[in-house]
Every structure is written in C-alpha cells, then in structure tokens.
Amino acid sequence: MPFRPPADRKGAATNRIRRVIAVAATAPLLAVACSAEEETPTTAADSVTITDQWAKAADGGMSAAFGELNNSGDREVTVISASSPVSATVELHEVTTDGGGAPFMRPKAGGFVIPARGELSLTPGGEHIMFIDLRGALRTGTDAPVTLNFSDGSTTTFTAQVRDFAGNQEDYRPDGGAQPPAHGD
Numbered sequence: 248m249p250f251r252p253p254a255d256r257k258g259a260a261t262n263r264i265r266r267v268i269a270v271a272a273t274a275p276l277l278a279v280a281c282s283a284e285e286e287t288p289t290t291a292a293d294s295v296t297i298t299d300q301w302a303k304a305a306d307g308g309m310s311a312a313f314g315e316l317n318n319s320g321d322r323e324v325t326v327i328s329a330s331s332p333v334s335a336t337v338e339l340h341e342v343t344t345d346g347g348g349a350p351f352m353r354p355k356a357g358g359f360v361i362p363a364r365g366e367l368s369l370t371p372g373g374e375h376i377m378f379i380d381l382r383g384a385l386r387t388g389t390d391a392p393v394t395l396n397f398s399d400g401s402t403t404t405f406t407a408q409v410r411d412f413a414g415n416q417e418d419y420r421p422d423g424g425a426q427p428p429a430h431g432d
C-alpha cells in the first residue's frame with residue numbers, strides 16, 4: 248500500500264473499512280465460543296465452596312461470620328445477600344476508614360464478588376457476614392447456619408462454628424459512613 252500523509256481522508260476511510268472487515272471476520276468465532284459456554288450450565292452455588300468458616304461468640308446484639316470462599320467456575324460470582332436463623336438481619340459488610348483514619352464497617356455496595364477461579368477471604372477487619380439483632384446468645388462450640396444468595400438466584404448454606412474472638416470491634420455505620428466528613432456515597 249502506498250504511503251499516504253495523515254491528512255489524506257481517502258486513506259483514513261480505507262483504513263476504517265479494513266477495520267470493519269476484520270471485526271466481521273472474527274464475529275463467527277465469538278458466536279461459537281459463546282454457545283459452547285452456554286452448554287455447561289453451572290450455578291454460582293455449584294461453583295462456590297467455603298472453608299474455615301466460623302462465627303464470633305456473642306451474648307447478644309451483633310456478631311459476624313468469616314471464612315474462605317472459593318470459586319471453581321470460569322465466571323465471577325456475586326453474593327448479593329445472606330440470611331441466618333441466628334439473627335433478625337444479616338448484612339454483607341466491608342470495613343473501611345473514615346477521613347480521620349478510623350476503621351468502620353458498612354454494607355458492601357454490590358455484594359461480595361468472588362473472581363473466576365479465585366477466592367475471597369471473609370476476615371475480621373475485612374469483608375464479613377454481619378449478624379444484626381441476634382435472636383439469642385451465640386455460644387462457643389455451637390453452630391450458626393448461614394445461607395448465601397447469589398446473583399443468579401442460586402443459594403448455598405454452610406455452618407459456621409462459633410468461636411471466642413475478642414478483636415475487631417469496628418464501629419457500625421449503616422448509612423455508609425455519611426457522618427461528617429461525608430464521603431459522597
């Protein structure tokens with residue numbers, strides 16, 4: 248192809264056409280790849296396992312559950328909510344810091360995302376499953392069942408072992424930390 252200066256509009260148009268042809272040529276390949284993926288329907292619940300799950304012992308009020316979530320699937324999955332018989336309300340929380348550097352926790356916008364073939368650690372001081380308004384004491388050595396609800400409608404239930412744990416008494420700011428200084432979210 249002969250050299251054309253950048254100002255040559257005909258040359259630019261030719262390049263644009265070549266690009267369209269290139270995209271059209273790859274489109275059938277993409278269609279094949281997509282339909283192959285749809286032939287293996289796995290729910291998020293099928294792909295996710297939890298290990299080392301535990302919950303913090305508490306006399307009442309609030310507590311939390313933790314563990315290692317593992318996604319064996321090829322697509323990222325999202326936990327959008329959780330429930331448990333141990334408390335009236337269960338929330339998906341993250342811990343962040345305010346303008347003064349003080350840690351606090353709040354509902355995690357968008358839920359918990361577990362990357363494809365990846366892991367998500369729920370830890371004290373990090374993302375965790377929050378029990379609010381415990382229906383009774385969570386005693387060490389007992390079990391707390393927790394159900395995770397995924398964005399595709401599937402669910403999985405695991406049992407967290409209740410343990411003594413004294414650390415991480417984060418401030419709870421259900422409004423997302425909108426006290427001054429405001430964060431704008």
Ligand SMILES: [Cu+2]
Pocket residue numbers: 311340341352353375376377419
């Ligand atoms: Cu929390």
